[in-house]
Structure formats: structure tokens, C-alpha cells
Amino acid sequence: MTAFELTRLLPTDHFAQALRSDVRRGLTAPAKWLPPKWFYDKRGSELFEDITRLPEYYPTRAERAILTARAGEIAAASQARTLVELGSGSSEKTRLLLDALRELGTLEDYVPVDVSESALREAGRRLTLDYPGLAVHGVVNDFTASLGLPHEVHSPRLVAFLGGTLGNLAPDERAAFLRALRDELAPGDALLLGTDLVKDPRVLVAAYDDAAGVTAEFDKNVLNVLNRELDADFDPAGFQHRAYWDAEHEWIEMRLRSVKAQRVAIPGVSLTVEFAAGEEMRTEISAKFRQAGVAAELAAAGFRLRHWWTDPEGRFGLSLAEPV
Secondary structure (H helix, E strand, C coil), X not given: CCCEEEEECCCCCHHHHHXXXXXXXXXXXXXXXXXXXXXXXXXXXXXXXXXXXXXXCCHHHHHHHHHHHHHHHHHHHHCCCEEEEECCCCCCCHHHHHHHHHHHCCCCEEEEEECCHXXXXXXXXXXXXXXXXXXXXXXXXXXXXXXXXXXXXXXXXXXXXXXXXXXXXCHHXXXXXXXXXXXXXXXXXXXXXXXEECCCHHHHHHHCCCCCCHHHHHHHHHHHHHHHHHCCCCCHHHEEEEEEEECCCCEEEEEXXXXXXXXXXXXXXXXXXXXXXXXXXXXXXXXXXXXXXXXXXXXXXXXXXEEEEECCCCCEEEEEEEEC
């Protein structure tokens, strides 16, 4: 393998088709919704990076604190020769794991999996410069639909799914995703999973509704995406960002509330959508977890929880699990 390779598993029209399908299903449902993946065009990704630096948004700092403190233990427990990262983005936090595995002397391959080819190419360029001898095999794929992990890399593999992204999936989606991942892993492989934890609802809501309004702009960015990609005529000023704590399901919901009765044309999917004044459209769920719940969901998918770490304040959890 050369220093950097890229495999595209998505057809060229994948995102256009997926966006049209999601918009048709979500905006014709009795309770309107859109999946959060459509936040992340170039501007949305920049806004999310801004969010991770806000004082209210603790998850990124908390997870980094765990990785900083425990990367050596994670490396020793996994003995991984290949690190696979799902939803890798810029791969910045991953460097803590790469450094630990390199220091242990086992690291040979890094496989970042992401929907963004440009992000993978940029991360691959930097990593091959900073980690001489490391083989980087980027995979352009939507891992929530199909994993497509490369099998030509060295075993054992450590699959990292960080950032609390698992919480954006509904419970049945989480179960299906974890089962599919288990089916692709072999004895000796391991899963490193990041999960945001249940805590004071005031802390949770503030993390998704910051005082500076960055998350509100991020939430409304999905409307800009629909306007650009589907020729829609959403007026972002006609919607207000809202974040709620759902105590029954133990998740945060982000919603956009229509400030008036309005009609939105979406020519790209031949839809006209009516919004009543005060009607809300859900744009994200972000489930929060407890250790026992994480262990139970992993067990149901065929994993055994081996290690559990949290940051000093107990805000975020990292679990290391093995297929059984």
C-alpha cells in the first residue's frame, strides 16, 4: 500500500438522491423532521467547529480530556495494528490514539471513513507528512448506510466512533448500526465508542442553545442547504432555533419553529410545504447515555464492554468493547 490511498464507495449522485429522499419523507410526515447530516456543508462544518469551542459546549473538551489521559491504556488494551475511524472529519482528536499506538509499536494503518472526500484528502495529506511510514487508506462512505471496512489492512483493528455521534441515531437505528458493525469485526478487533452522558438538563440544553447564537445559525443552515440544492425558498428568518430536553427518552431535540404561517416551495422534489405558526420541525436528536445502558446496547449487538472511562467531571464516556 502506498502512503495514501482513497476508495470511494458512494456513487456520484448518492447525496443528491439521499437528500431528495430525506426531504420527501421528513417534510411530508405528520410531525416534520430532517436528519442532522444535512447541516454539514462547508459553512455548516465551519459552524460546528465554532460550536466545539464555545464555553457551553463541553463534549469535545471532555472527550479530548479522556483521550489525553487514557490513550496509552486504550492502545495497550487493543494492541491495534490498524486504527479505523468512522466519521473522521479532520482526524485531529485521532492523533492522540495514533501517537499512543505508534509509541506502543503496533501501528501500521489508519483508515478514516467519512462522507467528505475533500476532508479525507486533506487529513490524509497531513497525516502522511506527520506520521512517516503510516499507511492511510481513506474511505468515502456513509457508514450509517453501509460500513464497507477494508479487509486488506492489518489486524487487529480498533474501530473508533467518537464525538457522541451514536446519539444522533434513534434507538432502532443504533441497534442496527451496532449489529452491522459487529458483523464486520473479527476476534481480536475492538470498538472504541464515545457517548455523551446524562446530566443536569440545564447543562445539556445550554450546550445546544448557546448564548452567542452559533448553534441557532448552525441549525438554520439546513434551510440554506435545501435552498441551494433543491431550489427551495425557505426564509431562515422565519424560523427560530429551539433545544429541548426529552426526559422520557433521555435525549436533546433540536427543532426549528416557524414564527408565522408560511408556505415553502421546494421545486427540487416537487413539493410545497405548509408550516403553521408555531409549528416545529425536528432537525436533530442527541441521545445521552448511562454506563449500564451503553453496556446493554453493546451486549444486544454482540459486544462485551471491557473498559469504561470518563472525564474527571463525569460528563462524557469512552467505552472499549470487543466482539463476542
